[in-house]
Amino acid sequence: MRSAQWFARDDLAGFLHRSSIAATGINRHTLDGRPVIGICNSWSDLVSCNFHLRGLADAVKRGVAQAGGIAVEFPTMSLGESLMKPTAMLYRNLVAMEVEESIRAYPIDAVVLLGGCDKTVPAQLMGAAGADVPAIALTGGPANPAIFRGRELGVGTDLWGYVNELRAGRMSQSDFDELEAASMPSVGHCPELGTASTMAALTEALGMALPGSATIPATNSRRYAFGEATGERAVALARSGPRPSQILTAAAFDNAITTLMALGGSTNAVVHLLAIARRIGVPLSLDRFDEISARTPLIANLRPSGEELFARLNAVGGIPAVLDRLAPLLDTTALTVTGQPLLAGTRPSPVDDVVLSSLDTPFAPTGGIAVLRGNLAPDGALIKTSAATPALLRHRGPALVFDDHHELSHRIDDPDLDVTPDTVLVLRNAGPIGGPGMPEWGALPLPEKLLRRGVTDMVRISDGRMSGTAFGTVAVHVAPEAAAGGPLSKLRTGDPVVLDVDQRLLAVDVPDDEFHGRTPSTMPDSPSRGYLRLVNDHIMQADQGCDFDFMPADGAAQDLAPRSIPAGWHGGW
Numbered sequence: 001m002r003s004a005q006w007f008a009r010d011d012l013a014g015f016l017h018r019s020s021i022a023a024t025g026i027n028r029h030t031l032d033g034r035p036v037i038g039i040c041n042s043w044s045d046l047v048s049c050n051f052h053l054r055g056l057a058d059a060v061k062r063g064v065a066q067a068g069g070i071a072v073e074f075p076t077m078s079l080g081e082s083l084m085k086p087t088a089m090l091y092r093n094l095v096a097m098e099v100e101e102s103i104r105a106y107p108i109d110a111v112v113l114l115g116g117c118d119k120t121v122p123a124q125l126m127g128a129a130g131a132d133v134p135a136i137a138l139t140g141g142p143a144n145p146a147i148f149r150g151r152e153l154g155v156g157t158d159l160w161g162y163v164n165e166l167r168a169g170r171m172s173q174s175d176f177d178e179l180e181a182a183s184m185p186s187v188g189h190c191p192e193l194g195t196a197s198t199m200a201a202l203t204e205a206l207g208m209a210l211p212g213s214a215t216i217p218a219t220n221s222r223r224y225a226f227g228e229a230t231g232e233r234a235v236a237l238a239r240s241g242p243r244p245s246q247i248l249t250a251a252a253f254d255n256a257i258t259t260l261m262a263l264g265g266s267t268n269a270v271v272h273l274l275a276i277a278r279r280i281g282v283p284l285s286l287d288r289f290d291e292i293s294a295r296t297p298l299i300a301n302l303r304p305s306g307e308e309l310f311a312r313l314n315a316v317g318g319i320p321a322v323l324d325r326l327a328p329l330l331d332t333t334a335l336t337v338t339g340q341p342l343l344a345g346t347r348p349s350p351v352d353d354v355v356l357s358s359l360d361t362p363f364a365p366t367g368g369i370a371v372l373r374g375n376l377a378p379d380g381a382l383i384k385t386s387a388a389t390p391a392l393l394r395h396r397g398p399a400l401v402f403d404d405h406h407e408l409s410h411r412i413d414d415p416d417l418d419v420t421p422d423t424v425l426v427l428r429n430a431g432p433i434g435g436p437g438m439p440e441w442g443a444l445p446l447p448e449k450l451l452r453r454g455v456t457d458m459v460r461i462s463d464g465r466m467s468g469t470a471f472g473t474v475a476v477h478v479a480p481e482a483a484a485g486g487p488l489s490k491l492r493t494g495d496p497v498v499l500d501v502d503q504r505l506l507a508v509d510v511p512d513d514e515f516h517g518r519t520p521s522t523m524p525d526s527p528s529r530g531y532l533r534l535v536n537d538h539i540m541q542a543d544q545g546c547d548f549d550f551m552p553a554d555g556a557a558q559d560l561a562p563r564s565i566p567a568g569w570h571g572g573w
């Protein structure tokens with residue numbers, strides 16, 4: 001095992017390593033040949049979704065000890081959607097690098113990844129893929145739902161609806177204050193099928209988490225039982241694998257994409273899966289998402305595409321039940337962290353067609369996300385069809401272009417804004433470079449004066465992302481983005497814009513010569529220093545997963561296990 005290269009050596013380096021860890025209470029006899037299991041913890045006081053992960057780490061430690069391993073917990077930066085500005089996505093790659101290097105630099109034989117909020121889970125999977133040391137994920141679980149006027153709420157989906165009610169004058173400020181008081185009753189991630197729930201589900205579908213773990217609520221004692229089981233399994237992984245590169249294969253990504261489309265999950269999962277695949281060296285493109293979406297029925301009734309909350313899946317068997325129903329569309333030979341194929345040991349789920357249908361009687365005949373192309377998005381864009389207004393999926397209307405988020409906030413509620421329900425609202429400079437970090441600004445707010453007239457949806461287009469909890473006819477992830485010179489930079493207010501989801505088309509109806517001859521809009525200033533400079537210079541576009549261009553898998557993971565240290569040399573401490 002890797003840890004033996006640190007601890008089982010008869011030289012000065014071995015002396016230094018053993019004495020260093022002995023200071024934490026782990027003596028030489030305890031170390032003797034046992035696997036060292038890292039617990040990569042994204043716990044933080046600043047992230048309510050991950051606030052309980054310290055307690056969960058204790059459960060993992062019990063499991064590791066029961067199986068004969070040594071557990072060592074280490075922190076990483078925690079990415080919280082609500083408090084980090086401009087967006088937690090700006091830091092996903094930073095954490096992915098931190099996780100990869102933490103695993104590689106330390107004497108770790110296998111690692112347990114504890115994450116919950118949207119970006120922590122993909123960041124950890126990207127890091128584990130890069131390090132390729134045996135790894136197993138345990139997500140934090142959905143929060144208990146708020147109850148407001150007798151209805152269980154999703155944190156985002158229902159909030160966006162109530163915000164519209166407030167802005168339209170149909171909800172009072174005191175009622176809105178009552179909503180705020182009720183809105184976050186527990187730790188855990190957003191309880192609807194937002195990005196966090198989607199990524200928890202896909203982590204299981206990829207084979208990187210124990211079957212059944214994703215849907216258990218954050219406060220349910222069974223999550224802690226899964227913590228112990230995950231710790232035990234990590235010890236077995238340390239002894240005999242498999243490694244991430246044996247699990248995260250092309251078949252595993254196809255299985256995850258099928259699950260994404262069948263659930264009606266978040267568009268954000270597309271950039272994350274692209275990035276994870278790139279880190280492990282699996283070729284994956286947007287076209288594969290569209291192919292799989294076209295052959296996959298929507299079989300889940302989960303908010304924001306449907307009605308139910310994520311934990312409702314628990315009652316019907318969780319993600320194993322989803323995978324069981326999808327079995328004809330999956331590669332069930334794909335290996336998982338259990339050491340077994342994907343559906344090994346899965347039992348038939350109870351019938352509950354309210355939340356989960358069969359393949360024969362789906363909620364929609366095709367999957368929840370479509371990939372658009374055209375002269376406005378030559379490298380692709382996404383639309384979450386399952387959460388859109390069917391009547392708007394084929395639409396032509398004049399563009400109303402906002403140069404950035406600040407202009408949008410200042411103008412959208414201007415009573416004199418020249419806008420009708422047919423207008424296509426466009427936000428540019430919200431992409432990976434322009435945001436920076438591709439914030440979730442893509443579901444542009446509807447103009448207040450239209451909300452007051454009862455308008456509930458409009459076509460919106462952006463090079464940013466949208467929250468997995470959001471809904472509406474929203475084309476996001478337009479690539480290349482405006483700040484990289486993409487076509488949105490040449491779009492003008494009044495240009496006729498065409499959205500045709502059946503044709504997978506997102507276009508501007510302006511003659512090519514005229515359109516290409518236009519001067520692009522003003523680009524945002526480039527940052528001069530620090531992490532933002534790194535992002536500006538090396539971030540890839542949405543269709544490439546927004547990873548850094550210097551982090552492909554073909555950089556061959558370099559093992560940094562220690563070499564011998566000459567006696568008398570102190571530089572290796």
Ligand code: FES
Nearest residue numbers: 049117189190196
């Ligand atoms: Fe953390 Fe939604 S804010 S999961």
